[in-house]
Amino acid sequence: MKQxxxxxxxxxxxxxxxxxxxxxxxxxxAPIWELPTGKINFGEQPEEAMDRMLEEYLGVELxxxxxxxxxxxxxxxxxxxxxxxxxxxxxxxxxxxxxxVPSERYTAYKFIxxxxxxxxxxxxxxxxxxxxxxxxxARFNYKEVAHSATVYVDGASRGNPGPSGIxxxxxxxxxxxxxxxxxxxxxxxxxxxxxxxxxEGCEKAIELGLKSVRFVSDNLMLVNQxxxxxxxxxxxxxxxxxxxxxLLKNFEACAFTHVMREQNTRADQQANxxxxxQFAE
Numbered sequence: 365m366k367q368x369x370x371x372x373x374x375x376x377x378x379x380x381x382x383x384x385x386x387x388x389x390x391x392x393x394a395p396i397w398e399l400p401t402g403k404i405n406f407g408e409q410p411e412e413a414m415d416r417m418l419e420e421y422l423g424v425e426l427x428x429x430x431x432x433x434x435x436x437x438x439x440x441x442x443x444x445x446x447x448x449x450x451x452x453x454x455x456x457x458x459x460x461x462x463x464x465v466p467s468e469r470y471t472a473y474k475f476i477x478x479x480x481x482x483x484x485x486x487x488x489x490x491x492x493x494x495x496x497x498x499x500x501x502a503r504f505n506y507k508e509v510a511h512s513a514t515v516y517v518d519g520a521s522r523g524n525p526g527p528s529g530i531x532x533x534x535x536x537x538x539x540x541x542x543x544x545x546x547x548x549x550x551x552x553x554x555x556x557x558x559x560x561x562x563x564e565g566c567e568k569a570i571e572l573g574l575k576s577v578r579f580v581s582d583n584l585m586l587v588n589q590x591x592x593x594x595x596x597x598x599x600x601x602x603x604x605x606x607x608x609x610x611l612l613k614n615f616e617a618c619a620f621t622h623v624m625r626e627q628n629t630r631a632d633q634q635a636n637x638x639x640x641x642q643f644a645e
Contacts, residue, residue: 368449371452434597530547
């Protein structure tokens with residue numbers, strides 16, 4: 365599979381983000397906008413490519429500050445095959461009163477507010493970068509809870525990806541079992557199954573009328589992503605994450621706890637039983 369490596373800059377002025385209009389494509393088609401983007405030449409370091417791109421494409425000789433923000437990857441169609449894309453994203457600050465003079469690569473530029481993004485046809489890399497930016501600013505503030513019900517969740521995938529199930533096990537503050545169950549979710553990765561398990565656990569807790577909840581998982585990545593320690597960079601998880609974040613607004617307080625697998629056996633059993641039931645029918 366071929367790979368394309370690019371640098372891209374998120375240039376902000378107060379709340380507004382700089383996007384550039386490409387000087388390509390058919391005249392009767394909708395224009396494509398993107399973050400300032402450029403390729404890395406042979407022998408260049410990414411930050412050197414970023415500085416060169418800003419000068420060549422935007423006419424900005426030197427940024428006031430350039431900071432590595434993130435690295436994103438995705439696969440996109442490329443004719444009859446697929447193309448692997450790796451984009452190195454930088455936060456870029458221009459000196460005050462900087463004038464932008466677009467090269468022939470771009471015909472126009474705009475500073476837009478995040479809520480205006482959907483009004484423009486953006487390339488896939490820019491969409492992915494701005495999705496991460498939006499979630500970073502909209503991070504959910506979780507309240508730690510001392511006394512609450514506990515929702516154990518787990519996802520199972522046989523083959524990863526393969527046949528997958530989710531499980532949940534909910535106990536009250538005094539340890540009484542409130543509900544337990546599982547569901548077959550089809551063919552998925554274990555990572556996706558873990559997130560669907562958390563979503564189902566949220567929905568069941570809401571149905572029970574719980575207001576203070578501690579979510580428990582043996583998946584450290586999921587726990588740290590929900591705490592905001594790690595960013596979610598996989599686009600197959602972003603929609604599920606957004607759904608979970610909306611569900612969490614139903615709780616007055618919630619927390620996320622990581623445990624070892626042997627401390628989460630009941631949720632794991634429910635996930636595997638769901639897969640077994642599917643293939644026993």
